[in-house]
Amino acid sequence: MPTLKEIQKAHSRIKPFIHNTPVLTNSSLDHLSQAELFFKCENFQKAGSFKIRGATNAVLQLSEEDLYKGVATASSGNHGAALSMAVTALGGKTKVVMPNNTPDIKIRNVKRNGGQIIWCEPNQISRDKALREVLEDTGSILVHPYNDNHIICGQGTTSLELMDECPDLDILITPVSGGGLLGGTLCYAKEKNKNIQVYGAEPMEADDAYRSLLSGEIQSNETTNTICDGLRAQIGTITFPIIRDKVNGIIPISEKDIISTMKMIWERMKIIVEPSCAIALAAVLNNKNIFSDKKVGLILSGGNVDLDQLPWFD
């Protein structure tokens, strides 16, 4: 399990390659939530999401020989784009296995950053098979999107920066998908401040983390019919034990609440966030018993939205 010290080291390692993104506040959302909200804006991050943190941390620790072999991953988009950016910057090649229902903007982001896309069906079995084939056929090195300690350490640097800027937070909340961001957040925040509470927010339509936590064992999603294209992955074997041992709770959110909260953030904060990241505010607004009168840090995880496919027009 990553330690605070390892996450601090990761931060020193990746700092020259990432943005220290701003923390925004908004009085009308404070009023609505009856809490004091601090939004860590990873939608302004390089390649449009926090994923560049973990990817950079992992890639900087590859040997030259491994980099020369090429790097591969499976990703719904943001990790793929981030990994491609990090690998291309070091002169390597990236292959990204992506589901064939990925939004256009995420496809373009991977391509613009020099990644090569290998298509799969939008389910875990097809994804695993395609990735296995790429690894076997090309000898590429796998950089997993979340089930990897280097990735978890990298994602943990988001809360390092947030807690540096806002040292007296009572609660942190992040979206949860494969668990890299939530895992890294838990490892850093709970060691830094033993009183802090940490929650994950997850779509009801892909609530494997919620059900896994309830049952104590990893559960899978039979379907992932959620607008949150970044939150369809399955909780990992490395990330799950961290979450099980440390998290204060996983909060499942309906599609309707995700979409209306995303629109609310756009209208009131004047920033573009993707559905996968609006979910954290939706959890806060729907659970006043947990969050009211608290100082709450929310990680706005990314801003890669296809502007031609906005959910409130569906």
Place this chain on the structure above:
Amino acid sequence: MPTLKEIQKAHSRIKPFIHNTPVLTNSSLDHLSQAELFFKCENFQKAGSFKIRGATNAVLQLSEEDLYKGVATASSGNHGAALSMAVTALGGKTKVVMPNNTPDIKIRNVKRNGGQIIWCEPNQISRDKALREVLEDTGSILVHPYNDNHIICGQGTTSLELMDECPDLDILITPVSGGGLLGGTLCYAKEKNKNIQVYGAEPMEADDAYRSLLSGEIQSNETTNTICDGLRAQIGTITFPIIRDKVNGIIPISEKDIISTMKMIWERMKIIVEPSCAIALAAVLNNKNIFSDKKVGLILSGGNVDLDQLPWFD
């Protein structure tokens, strides 16, 4: 004509009531424009645009007696919302004459800030008539959206903050409609740094400032068929002489370029800007002969967009 000193005084006066908005940069837009761009983000301003600056400066100089009579204005929306916010905060009442094709979000903003709306047709004659009737019938005090030295001084504080943060800008560019923002920018910037160039950007479909500058006399718009609902007003008798004497040029922009640039800002900067404010970047991208290799300050004037009516779906 407002002086640098008056604008500095206005800034001290309004400072406690406004945000000092952030200045953002974006490496991909720098690359595309071949310039160094500094975006002053008034889309994050209170009531969603720079208009709160002028409105606050004007309202704070009203006598208690005048405030008691009530305040009235004609506005396509942003000035109306800003004036309502400023007046309501001091306990007064605001009447806002608005064209009946104003986007919903701007209507809601006026109402939320306590303003009362009086509808008119979307043309200058109907607007003037409705406003005259309100003033005569109610004895309200007029706070004009731009043709007023207090307003011009208030709007000029935007470039005061921008030039404080980025002291070595070569060029400033703002949208132009009635001329309050451009006028205030010219009065401040040209006195602060005699070498700075200042441009205005205007829709081709409402290019009265451009034609007025060419002819040396105020010209009117026969139609204002532009997506920029904030840029349909007519250049003013107080603002025009400032612009005529000081501006380096007015750049007319097509609707197509305004819309594609607005989408580009959303996608690359992950911030919500209204069409009226995307126009400044469109002018920079279309005029490399003026802007390339320069440090350019762009005033992103506002972020009040109706998210149910996005122009790229039309």
